Amino acid sequence: MKESHKDIWLKRKQLGRSRYLVLFGLLPWGLGLTVITSLIELISFQQINPVWVPARLVLFFFIGFFVANARWQAMENRFESDSQQRP
Template sequence: MNEDPRKAIWLKRKQLGRNKYLVNFGLLPWGVGLTALFSIIELLNTHEISLVWVPIRLVLFFFIGFFVANASWMAMENRYEPRSRRP
């Protein structure tokens, strides 16, 4: 049988470790990415960036990224490494 290619990707990502996974797939893309996106949208709409909002966005999107990546980690662990059931 063919093995699920997503499992191979998960096993490779699991080798990074949980902390690096959270940073690479949660904090950086969600925190920095969404902060930059919303700052660009603000710049296009108001023609200036309010520097007060940048750190607020960064903290908020870091938290969101942490929870999204943590949920993803737990879901992949449960999907590909189910705990053994006791009889």
């Protein structure tokens, strides 16, 4: 792992897992994809069906949680294996 990547990961790790999941999973994936899909719906159909907005939020929050959790685990494993290789 490059030193710059290690420094970035250490800063993100200091946030804690819960906060990392919110900042790098739930917010960008959950809110971001909900806004994007709602805009696509608005452009395509000239209206937004309010029933689908909460469903999108729930679905994309779950996706964001799992993506961020997988990234956290991958970086933990990568950081751990890198620190074991170097004396």
